Amino acid sequence: MFEKELKKLKNKNLVRQIISRATTQGPTISIKGKKYLNFSSNDYLGLANHPEIIKAVIKAVERYGFGSGASRLIAGGGILHERLERQVSRFKGTESALVFNSGYSANTGVIPAIASERDAIFSDELNHASIIDGCRLSRAETLIYRHKDVFHLKELMTKAKGRRKIVITDTVFSMGGDIAPLREIYNTCLAFKEENQKKDTILFYIDDAHGTGVLGNGKGGLSHFNIRPEPWIIQMGTFSKAMGSFGAFVASSKDIIEWISNTARSFIFSTALPSCVVSASITALRLVKTDHSLLRRLWTNRERLIKGIRDAGYDIMESKTPIVPLRTRTIEEALRLSGSLYRKGIYVPAIRPPAVKEPRIRITVSAAHTEKHIDFLVDTLKGIR
Ligand SMILES: Cc1ncc(COP(=O)(O)O)c(C=O)c1O
Numbered sequence: 001m002f003e004k005e006l007k008k009l010k011n012k013n014l015v016r017q018i019i020s021r022a023t024t025q026g027p028t029i030s031i032k033g034k035k036y037l038n039f040s041s042n043d044y045l046g047l048a049n050h051p052e053i054i055k056a057v058i059k060a061v062e063r064y065g066f067g068s069g070a071s072r073l074i075a076g077g078g079i080l081h082e083r084l085e086r087q088v089s090r091f092k093g094t095e096s097a098l099v100f101n102s103g104y105s106a107n108t109g110v111i112p113a114i115a116s117e118r119d120a121i122f123s124d125e126l127n128h129a130s131i132i133d134g135c136r137l138s139r140a141e142t143l144i145y146r147h148k149d150v151f152h153l154k155e156l157m158t159k160a161k162g163r164r165k166i167v168i169t170d171t172v173f174s175m176g177g178d179i180a181p182l183r184e185i186y187n188t189c190l191a192f193k194e195e196n197q198k199k200d201t202i203l204f205y206i207d208d209a210h211g212t213g214v215l216g217n218g219k220g221g222l223s224h225f226n227i228r229p230e231p232w233i234i235q236m237g238t239f240s241k242a243m244g245s246f247g248a249f250v251a252s253s254k255d256i257i258e259w260i261s262n263t264a265r266s267f268i269f270s271t272a273l274p275s276c277v278v279s280a281s282i283t284a285l286r287l288v289k290t291d292h293s294l295l296r297r298l299w300t301n302r303e304r305l306i307k308g309i310r311d312a313g314y315d316i317m318e319s320k321t322p323i324v325p326l327r328t329r330t331i332e333e334a335l336r337l338s339g340s341l342y343r344k345g346i347y348v349p350a351i352r353p354p355a356v357k358e359p360r361i362r363i364t365v366s367a368a369h370t371e372k373h374i375d376f377l378v379d380t381l382k383g384i385r
Pocket residue numbers: 102103104105107128130170174207209210238239240247248
C-alpha cells in the first residue's frame with residue numbers, strides 16, 4: 001500500500017524523516033548518539049527546560065496527578081486552567097480567554113465556530129496549515145489574498161459586500177519570519193466597519209503563535225503595532241513556542257469566548273490538558289512578564305546572527321524575527337545546505353513543498369544560544385556556500 005506514492009515522493013526529494021532527540025530541547029541536542037548545535041526549535045526564550053517550569057510541573061503533578069480524564073465541559077479541567085485563562089486575558093488586554101489543547105486544535109476549532117457557509121473569510125496565502133484546515137472545516141467562502149497585500153485584501157472585501165467578514169492572518173509567518181502588516185489590516189477592517197455601521201460585520205482573527213512572547217515586549221502582535229484589543233479582534237496564540245510549554249489560547253470579548261466554548265468542536269470533544277501542562281504555561285507567562293533579560297538576549301542573538309549571515313551573502317527573505325530562512329533556488333540546494341551543516345554538527349532543517357512554495361533552510365535562534373554557538377553557525381555557513 002502506498003508504495004508507488006511513496007516512490008514518487010522519494011523521486012522528488014520530498015520524503016521527510018522523523019528526527020528523535022535523546023536529550024532535552026535546547027541549544028545543543030543529541031541525535032543517534034551524536035551532539036548537535038540546534039537551530040531548529042521554536043523555543044525562542046529557552047524556556048522548554050527552565051528550572052522554574054520543571055519545578056512547577058512536578059508540584060502540579062504531585063497535587064493534581066497527571067491524566068485529566070474528560071473534556072473541560074465535564075470537569076476534565078481544573079482551577080489551574082481557569083487561572084491561566086484569567087492571566088492570558090489580562091496579558092492580552094481582553095475580557096476573556098479560553099485554553100485549547102494545541103494551536104492546531106485552536107485554529108481548526110475556532111474558525112468553524114465563528115464562520116459558517118453564509119460568511120466570507122479573507123486569508124493570507126501564506127497562513128499556517130491549521131488556519132487553512134480551519135477555513136475548510138468552516139465551509140465559508142475563503143478568499144485568499146496575496147501575501148501581506150492589503151490592497152488585494154481590500155479588493156476582495158469589497159466584492160463580498162453584505163456578508164460577515166472574517167479576516168485572518170498569522171502575525172509572524174512561521175516559515176519566513178516576516179511580520180504581517182497588522183496596522184494596515186486593522187485600518188482596513190475599521191474602514192469597512194464604519195461604512196457598514198453594523199457591530200458584527202467584521203472579525204479580525206490573528207494567529208499570534210510566533211508573536212506571543214517575542215513581539216511587543218512579549219505581549220504579541222497587537223502590542224507590537226500599538227493596536228487596542230477591540231472586542232471584534234480575536235487573538236489566538238500558543239504556549240508551545242516562546243513559552244516553552246504546550247497548548248494554546250484564544251482571547252477576545254466575553255461573548256465571543258463564551259460562544260467559542262459552546263461551539264468549537266475541538267474544545268468540546270477533546271480531553272482537557274493535564275493540569276501540570278497548564279501549570280508550565282502559567283509559570284512561563286510569569287517569566288515572560290518579569291524576566292526581561294530573556295527577550296533582550298533573544299534580540300541580541302538575532303542581531304548577531306543576521307549580521308553574520310548577511311556578511312556571508314545569504315538571502316534571508318523578509319525575516320524580521322528569530323525565524324531566519326535562507327532561501328535556496330532548488331530543493332536539492334536546501335538539502336545540500338542542511339546536510340552539510342548536519343555533518344559539521346549543526347541541526348538546521350531543510351523546508352520544502354508542501355510546507356512552503358520556495359525551498360529554504362529555516363534557522364531559528366533563541367535566548368539560550370551563546371555567542372560561540374552563533375559564530376560557529378555563521379562560520380560554517382560561510383564555509384559551505
Ligand atoms: C502560525 C502557527 N499556528 C499554529 C500552529 C500550531 O500550533 P501547535 O504546534 O501548538 O499545534 C503553529 C505551529 O506549528 C504555527 O506555526
